[in-house]
Amino acid sequence: MKTSLLPFDDQVSTFTSLDQRLLLQLEAVVSQHFYGGCDRITQALLAQCQWSLVANLDTPILKIICPDAETYWNIVGNIEHISDYLSRVTRTGKIEVIPGDKKNVYFEIELGA
Numbered sequence: 819m820k821t822s823l824l825p826f827d828d829q830v831s832t833f834t835s836l837d838q839r840l841l842l843q844l845e846a847v848v849s850q851h852f853y854g855g856c857d858r859i860t861q862a863l864l865a866q867c868q869w870s871l872v873a874n875l876d877t878p879i880l881k882i883i884c885p886d887a888e889t890y891w892n893i894v895g896n897i898e899h900i901s902d903y904l905s906r907v908t909r910t911g912k913i914e915v916i917p918g919d920k921k922n923v924y925f926e927i928e929l930g931a
Contacts, residue, residue, distance in 0.1 A: 886918065
């Protein structure tokens with residue numbers, strides 16, 4: 819039988835279904851604040867893509883999947899504004915821009931690094 823050297827309060831707890839629901843609610847609220855804080859041009863660009871803000875334990879990740887090359891390059895060209903808007907809702911984070919057509923390169927940028 820293995821015993822932990824950590825006190826009971828410091829041991830990792832299990833992730834419950836309630837934790838999962840709370841995490842999904844947190845992601846939804848943060849996503850709404852992020853999107854609502856963007857200008858209309860950025861909102862229009864994001865509306866052309868599939869995007870989600872994933873609240874990982876360490877670093878929140880904004881994943882943007884672009885449907886075509888033109889949208890991909892428009893998003894990459896607007897990445898400075900997108901990172902500014904994201905930094906309003908989180909101190910650290912990542913932005914991943916994923917080309918849907920597989921012809922362009924995967925683009926990733928870190929905030930607050």
